Amino acid sequence: MHCGICLPQCxxxxxxxxxxxxxxxxxYLMRAVAEGRLDVTDTVTEHLDLCLGCRACETACPxxxxxxxLLETARADMARRAQPxxxxxxxxxxxxxxxxxxxxxxxxxxxxxxxxWGLQGLVRRSGLLGRFPRLSALDALLxxxxxxxxxxxxxxxxxxxxxxxxxxxGCVQRHLFGGVNRDTIRLLALAGxxxxxxxxxxxxxALELHAGGIDAFRxxxxxxxxxxxxxxxxxxxxxxxxxxxxxxxxxxxxxSRAARVAARVRDVTELLVDGDxxxxxxxxxxxxxxxxxxxxxxxxxxxxxxxxRRIPGLTLVELRDSDLCxxxxxIYNVLQPEMADRLLDLKLDRIRETGARIVVAGNPGCLMQxxxxxxxxxxxxxxxxxxxxxxxxxFGSSA
Amino acid sequence: MSLTPRxxxxxxxxxxxxxxxxxxxxxxxYECDMHTFYKGAPDVVVLPTRTEQxxxxxxxxxRANTPIVPRGSGTGLIGGAMAPQGGVMVSxxxxxxxxxxxxxxxxxxxxxxxxxxxxxxxxxERGWFFAPDPSSQMVSSIGGNVSTNxxxxxxxxxxxxxxxxxxxxxxxxxxxxxxxxGKTLDRPGYDLTxxxxxxxGTFALVTAITVRLTHAPEAVKTVLAAFRTVIEASQVVSAAxxxxxxxxxxxxxxxxxxxxxxxxxxAGYPEGAGxxxxxELDGPRAEVEVQGERAxxxxxxxxxxxxxxxxxEAERALLWKGRKEAAGAVGRLTAxxxxxxxxxxxxxxxxxxxxxxxxxxxxxxxxxxxxxxxDGNLHPMICYDDTRPDELEKAKEANEELLRACIAxxxxxxxxxxxxxxxxxxxxxxxxxxxLNFMFRIRGVFDPARLMNPxxxxxxxxxxxxxxxxQRPRLPEGTWV
Numbered sequence: 001m002h003c004g005i006c007l008p009q010c011x012x013x014x015x016x017x018x019x020x021x022x023x024x025x026x027x028y029l030m031r032a033v034a035e036g037r038l039d040v041t042d043t044v045t046e047h048l049d050l051c052l053g054c055r056a057c058e059t060a061c062p063x064x065x066x067x068x069x070l071l072e073t074a075r076a077d078m079a080r081r082a083q084p085x086x087x088x089x090x091x092x093x094x095x096x097x098x099x100x101x102x103x104x105x106x107x108x109x110x111x112x113x114x115x116x117w118g119l120q121g122l123v124r125r126s127g128l129l130g131r132f133p134r135l136s137a138l139d140a141l142l143x144x145x146x147x148x149x150x151x152x153x154x155x156x157x158x159x160x161x162x163x164x165x166x167x168x169x170g171c172v173q174r175h176l177f178g179g180v181n182r183d184t185i186r187l188l189a190l191a192g193x194x195x196x197x198x199x200x201x202x203x204x205x206a207l208e209l210h211a212g213g214i215d216a217f218r219x220x221x222x223x224x225x226x227x228x229x230x231x232x233x234x235x236x237x238x239x240x241x242x243x244x245x246x247x248x249x250x251x252x253x254x255x256s257r258a259a260r261v262a263a264r265v266r267d268v269t270e271l272l273v274d275g276d277x278x279x280x281x282x283x284x285x286x287x288x289x290x291x292x293x294x295x296x297x298x299x300x301x302x303x304x305x306x307x308x309r310r311i312p313g314l315t316l317v318e319l320r321d322s323d324l325c326x327x328x329x330x331i332y333n334v335l336q337p338e339m340a341d342r343l344l345d346l347k348l349d350r351i352r353e354t355g356a357r358i359v360v361a362g363n364p365g366c367l368m369q370x371x372x373x374x375x376x377x378x379x380x381x382x383x384x385x386x387x388x389x390x391x392x393x394x395f396g397s398s399a
Numbered sequence: 400m401s402l403t404p405r406x407x408x409x410x411x412x413x414x415x416x417x418x419x420x421x422x423x424x425x426x427x428x429y430e431c432d433m434h435t436f437y438k439g440a441p442d443v444v445v446l447p448t449r450t451e452q453x454x455x456x457x458x459x460x461x462r463a464n465t466p467i468v469p470r471g472s473g474t475g476l477i478g479g480a481m482a483p484q485g486g487v488m489v490s491x492x493x494x495x496x497x498x499x500x501x502x503x504x505x506x507x508x509x510x511x512x513x514x515x516x517x518x519x520x521x522x523x524e525r526g527w528f529f530a531p532d533p534s535s536q537m538v539s540s541i542g543g544n545v546s547t548n549x550x551x552x553x554x555x556x557x558x559x560x561x562x563x564x565x566x567x568x569x570x571x572x573x574x575x576x577x578x579x580x581g582k583t584l585d586r587p588g589y590d591l592t593x594x595x596x597x598x599x600g601t602f603a604l605v606t607a608i609t610v611r612l613t614h615a616p617e618a619v620k621t622v623l624a625a626f627r628t629v630i631e632a633s634q635v636v637s638a639a640x641x642x643x644x645x646x647x648x649x650x651x652x653x654x655x656x657x658x659x660x661x662x663x664x665x666a667g668y669p670e671g672a673g674x675x676x677x678x679e680l681d682g683p684r685a686e687v688e689v690q691g692e693r694a695x696x697x698x699x700x701x702x703x704x705x706x707x708x709x710x711x712e713a714e715r716a717l718l719w720k721g722r723k724e725a726a727g728a729v730g731r732l733t734a735x736x737x738x739x740x741x742x743x744x745x746x747x748x749x750x751x752x753x754x755x756x757x758x759x760x761x762x763x764x765x766x767x768x769x770x771x772x773x774d775g776n777l778h779p780m781i782c783y784d785d786t787r788p789d790e791l792e793k794a795k796e797a798n799e800e801l802l803r804a805c806i807a808x809x810x811x812x813x814x815x816x817x818x819x820x821x822x823x824x825x826x827x828x829x830x831x832x833x834x835l836n837f838m839f840r841i842r843g844v845f846d847p848a849r850l851m852n853p854x855x856x857x858x859x860x861x862x863x864x865x866x867x868x869x870q871r872p873r874l875p876e877g878t879w880v
Contacts, residue, residue, distance in 0.1 A: 001730035017492030063730025
């Protein structure tokens with residue numbers, strides 16, 4: 001198939017207008033490699049690495065081509081073919097740290113010191129970062145590195161129980177947006193669910209999967225699935241990337257326990273939308289950004305909007321191109337800072353058109369990325385997860 | 400041919416180094432359009448942003464005697480946006496702005512790389528739209544539409560691209576910037592806009608287009624009628640037109656297409672029917688109501704299994720989304736297919752459908768049909784398995800047989816996709832030697848060095864165009880051409 005309907009939906013094609021940086025072009029390259037017409041050259045790798053993995057092309061594709069899976073397979077294949085003594089890559093370091101809760105705790109500890117002792121300001125002023133664009137991008141994302149707090153392991157439903165759900169706490173979410181996890185738990189209980197939060201659940205492996213680390217993903221997703229009891233009706237995620245990867249576990253681990261768990265994964269907004277939540281007025285004007293791995297990866301678009309509209313006094317202004325990637329895409333904004341920044345600029349232009357002061361998105365990566373852009377442009381924007389606003393409306397304050 | 404490093408440096412100096420593609424890998428992705436059967440990678444791809452750059456590119460190519468191939472979104476179906484002789488491909492995807500919207504004069508001026516639908520999106524709030532709507536309109540560029548004189552479902556009522564192009568800015572094969580036509584209705588001098596539209600880049604590169612904007616109708620009604628067979632449904636088409644109706648669109652979808660679309664977009668076309676007619680009526684509300692009743696009545700008289708009307712805009716939009724994505728959705732039925740674009744007089748639709756069924760059975764290939772029934776413009780998709788070496792040959796034979804059957808019924812070798820590499824050889828089926836030679840001479844006026852999109856539209860010929868004697872495929876006896 002070569003119809004090209006995906007082209008205008010692809011963020012990198014929007015920016016560059018080049019065939020080899022479009023989904024159709026990338027598939028053409030992958031196919032040429034598979035057929036032996038091309039070797040895995042640096043140029044091929046470059047064009048595939050520039051892909052955000054946002055899967056907007058899957059939403060557009062009338063033939064149902066699963067680009068995300070093709071890309072993950074190609075990346076795994078390329079990693080296998082690479083020289084054993086390949087150059088050290090920043091992505092390897094990030095993938096060593098993020099999915100491992102203990103290492104992440106340790107790194108965030110260092111970061112807090114980096115910030116508290118004024119080192120961040122010093123480094124930022126030194127001009128050193130200008131020479132290392134990827135480190136600079138990493139630094140710019142980190143405004144504040146709070147502690148990961150301990151969450152309750154069980155919270156009973158308020159009123160009559162509708163069933164039991166398990167909450168995936170994530171790795172980045174747990175550290176940078178701990179409040180989102182607490183609000184998720186509170187709201188689910190309020191909506192009538194008994195909530196279990198397994199303590200030793202680890203990371204889902206989404207970042208590794210998107211980078212082509214399929215075996216690493218299988219291990220992590222399998223361990224996570226094992227951490228959840230059998231009797232939960234749903235496994236709830238509040239980070240788009242985790243939800244999307246876990247829902248794909250059926251493809252990568254067919255017939256396994258993880259595959260059965262995958263069939264029960266839902267985004268938190270999908271469960272809350274048919275619950276009965278007593279909501280107090282919030283006189284706010286907000287806009288909603290579709291996280292790629294919610295809109296394209298999980299086809300969740302209507303639920304978060306419906307929930308926001310249910311808050312009395314809240315005005316939801318639609319964002320033009322709301323499902324065009326903001327450039328975050330896992331660790332992409334650190335590895336490809338230039339393209340990520342160009343997409344962030346497009347996103348911020350659109351956000352300004354709405355006039356809203358609050359941007360809502362269901363993924364920690366997007367929240368960090370857009371917040372970074374707002375700081376750089378001196379825009380007075382608040383970034384919020386849908387559950388944050390819902391909690392504010394339901395309980396008078398968010399966690 | 401390959402280009403000298405000096406020439407590549409010259410290109411970089413014109414458009415900037417980020418707008419020149421020279422890597423083997425990058426160029427390979429430009430080697431074909433949607434008709435993947437014809438492949439030819441350019442030696443270099445350039446992505447200009449301004450007319451001045453385009454002029455400089457053409458002038459440099461003339462000096463280096465290098466072919467020039469334009470490309471929009473690469474959604475063509477004829478092997479048009481590919482470079483059989485190498486050379487420079489001018490990709491218009493960074494010349495994609497709307498330069499002016501002039502509601503008072505009902506027109507807009509755009510750059511060629513602008514996506515067709517994006518123009519409608521820009522004027523929709525004010526109640527306007529750009530009428531030519533090829534099924535690829537969500538991705539195809541207006542420059543590409545002009546180049547092939549594209550049609551679309553709604554051209555039954557609204558006319559094809561040429562009816563909506565008021566003026567053009569061209570960089571001719573001589574490297575001069577020329578403006579033809581304009582906003583006023585009747586410009587003095589030759590109608591060169593009409594000459595240039597549909598010339599597939601063999602005269603000039605289009606750098607700006609002034610197009611007509613159309614005001615949206617007050618009401619739209621979409622009737623969906625299911626039939627037992629495509630042949631039955633075909634009879635309705637002539638009956639409706641003969642009854643004096645002018646639907647905005649009249650589209651036919653057969654059983655295989657319905658299956659593919661429903662699996663793709665979930666558009667909800669009636670399953671189990673042998674064919675579905677999608678009839679759209681638009682205009683003043685009162686008229687649309689009456690016409691809708693008439694259309695439904697004609698369908699019932701011809702044995703429709705069911706007749707329904709889209710309940711709301713959302714349902715209508717979904718039906719059209721399904722229809723417009725059909726060519727992509729067929730990817731669910733087969734990995735590869737040949738998409739034909741031929742025309743028969745609409746009264747001959749039942750004959751040709753019978754013929755297509757017979758050809759499919761003879762070759763043992765699935766032929767899926769989705770087409771603009773209202774103007775007799777067929778799009779049979781001949782499905783084959785590209786992993787089996789003999790199947791492509793069989794598909795190609797079936798394709799040629801089908802085309803000849805259309806011509807035998809008084810039809811045409813192309814409806815709306817253009818000629819490109821694929822159809823150039825078929826042009827002699829339709830024109831006499833004198834006609835073809837005249838076309839060669841016109842081409843020479845715009846492009847004396849014959850560098851503009853070589854190998855496309857006109858059949859290849861040995862010398863200067865005079866005294867051309869084309870090879871003509873044999874036609875069945877008694878054929879009227």
